[in-house]
Amino acid sequence: MNTLIFRTVAPFLTALMILFSVFVLLRGHNEPGGGFIGGLIAASAFAIYGIAYGVAAVRRAIIVHPMSIAGAGLLLAVVSGLVSVFAGVPFMTGLWIYPSLFGVEVPLATVMSFDVGVYLVVVGAITSIALALEEREED
Amino acid sequence: MAAVTSTPVDLSAAFVMAPTVLGDWLVILPPALMITAGALLMMVRHRMHLHVRIAIPALLLLVLVDAALLFKVATQGPVTMMMGRWLPPFGIAFTVDLFGALMNLVAGTVAFAAGIAALKDINDSGRRYGFFPFLMLLMAGVSGAFLTGDIFNLYVWFEVLLISSFGLLILGSEREQIDGAMKYAVLNLIGTTLFLISVGYLYAIFGTLNMADIALKAREIEGAPLMTLSALFILAFSMKAAAFPVNFWLPASYHTPRITVSALFGGLLTKVGIYALMRVMVMLFPLQREExxxxxxxxxxxxxxxxxxxxxxxxxxxxxxxxxxxxxxxxxxxxxxxxxxxxxxxxxxxxxxxxxxxxxxxxxxxxxxxxxxxxxxxxxxxxxxxxxxxxxxxxxxxxxxxxxxxxxxxxxxxxxxxxxxxxxxxxxxxxxxxxxxxxxxxxxxxxxxxxxxxxxxxxxxxxxxxxxxxxxxxxxxxxxxxxxxxxxxxLPEGPLGLSQLAAEGLLQPVSYIQSVFPAGGAQ
Incomplete structure (x- = not known):
């Protein structure tokens, strides 16, 4: 896949897809979308970048190992469940805070941080698989 | 919670309103602890000197938590925690009775012993493949299976432990291991799929997945194809437990991995199948078991x-x-x-x-x-x-x-x-x-x-x-x-007495049901 067109478009496409994946993740709270599908979109973005520029370029671009991203996501998801110990409610109960940012009320919830955790797990795991498969092909 | 909605909402229609006491957290802590440790280990996968320092204390903590849970259940009877506060039978219940708590403690002890044995047996290459993260996630699956009170959730924990066991089985990727893992994977996936099909069938019959609720309804329902359902469950769990005639995957695969991994598998995995068989056939469908x-x-x-x-x-x-x-x-x-x-x-x-x-x-x-x-x-x-x-x-x-x-x-x-x-x-x-x-x-x-x-x-x-x-x-x-x-x-008196009580609790799950439905029944 070494055509000039693809190599020119790939960075823009990757950036757009990652942006869109975050949009899908945040939208998922009340509408179709969510962490799982968002994570899949982000993982395909990395895969496209990898097809255009090679696996090493992707590994450089995301800095940490994809498995570490998945681990961080899993940790975030469990911690989102565990914070309810301080509120005296059972594991995984949704808790809300309403901080005010520049006069706008922003509702934040453990439901959302859990979903971000799911997003990271999916991004990490699928990217890790995709990169491993592409790497084998080059040998 | 009412800050955005102006109309008052009756939360008690959907939520468990009783405050959760700190002791109830013991119910969820074993799997939560293991997932946390597993996630941390995944994050530091390439810094192998940290693996032992995280994994061994986590396993020790698991044994202590399991022991505390057994003590709590033995003194106070079955304990239930509803995930996310949702009322049973709709929310996912974690219900621990003496049976689950006993199995859980012994499994935790064995995992701790295997973790110590792995310090020498699993070399750097095994650790680079991720022995300790897999061990943590395996234990999350095993303890989750022993503690859950929801049959679909039981299936999910089976999957968690199955996937971790695939990873442990091929630690090192030798030819013989891949051969063993192939047989193990195919047979176990068929067993798990059968389990899932049976759960779907069960949901179609009862309209509930909560085990306490099923136990209540199974004793009253008439004209339902419960014999078929029971036979399916027995086949699925026999595959998991390696009972004749669906046992040939075990001798074909258990001799291939590192000896510590074989030790863990021989100790734990088949017993989870037996646990599930006892939970379903003895507690949920006693009449069909009789037949x-x-x-x-x-x-x-x-x-x-x-x-x-x-x-x-x-x-x-x-x-x-x-x-x-x-x-x-x-x-x-x-x-x-x-x-x-x-x-x-x-x-x-x-x-x-x-x-x-x-x-x-x-x-x-x-x-x-x-x-x-x-x-x-x-x-x-x-x-x-x-x-x-x-x-x-x-x-x-x-x-x-x-x-x-x-x-x-x-x-x-x-x-x-x-x-x-x-x-x-x-x-x-x-x-x-x-x-x-x-x-x-x-x-x-x-x-x-x-x-x-x-x-x-x-x-x-x-x-x-x-x-x-x-x-x-x-x-x-x-x-x-x-x-x-x-x-x-x-000194067999202690374990004998406990197992007697656990068996009575399994055959007459009155206190189990009461712990999920404090009011005394869903209807």
């Missing part, structure tokens, strides 16, 4: 005899241990087939004994192979002369596995034989005794050939063996397990 008891009994008898014969026919010690695991499964199935309080508590006690003894058996065999340089009985020899202390410990363990006094295998076997004779199933009692005899012969063969017989060849091995024999530090998880087995054999 199918002859089938289960025949399966038990065939499993017992064929596995014992398989054990006699093997030359590789690891394969013999694989058949020893299956013999244990036959004993537990016999208890389930009998179905009285004595039978069920015998099966439970045997499961607890088997978790400890099978892990120890694999560790002993690994050690014996390290001393003689081979797993083959025709080539091994001379252990008694090199390491007499270890030989005595091994003999104690072999007696325990064979069910001879004064070790832990004796009491559950006596209970099972007596329970079968009490209901007039003399053939079942006879099979248990015959299979115990054959197991004794097979284990006696190991002791005779690998321990007593003088070293046959390979002079160099003897010196390597002697230096290994000095290295006592690696042996203490093994000696620890054998000490527990011996104590369990000498």
């Amino acid at each position: 199918l008891s002859l089938v289960i009994g025949l399966l038990a008898a065939l499993t017992l005899i064929i596995a014992a014969l398989g054990m006699l026919a093997q030359d590789d010690m690891r394969r013999m241990a694989g058949y020893a695991v299956i013999v244990g499964i036959g004993n537990m199935l016999a208890g389930i087939a009998v179905g009285t309080v004595a039978g069920i508590s015998g099966a439970l006690l045997y499961a607890l004994h088997s978790i400890l003894a099978m892990t120890a058996l694999y560790l002993v065999i690994g050690r014996a192979a390290a001393l003689t340089g081979t797993f083959s009985l025709t080539a091994a020899g001379g252990i008694y002369r090199v390491a007499p202390g270890f030989a005595f410990a091994s003999l104690a363990l072999f007696l325990a596995v064979a069910g001879l006094p004064p070790f832990s295998g004796l009491w559950p076997k006596i209970m099972l034989v007596k329970a079968s004779l009490d209901i007039g199933a003399w053939w079942l009692a006879g099979t248990i005794l015959l299979s115990g005899f054959l197991t004794t012969v097979a284990l006696g063969r190991i002791f005779l050939l690998a321990y007593w017989r003088p070293q046959t060849k390979a002079e160099g091995r003897g010196e390597a063996g002697e230096t290994l024999a000095q290295d006592r530090q690696t042996l203490w998880p093994l000696y620890g397990l054998i000490a527990i087995i011996t104590l369990f054999g000498l």
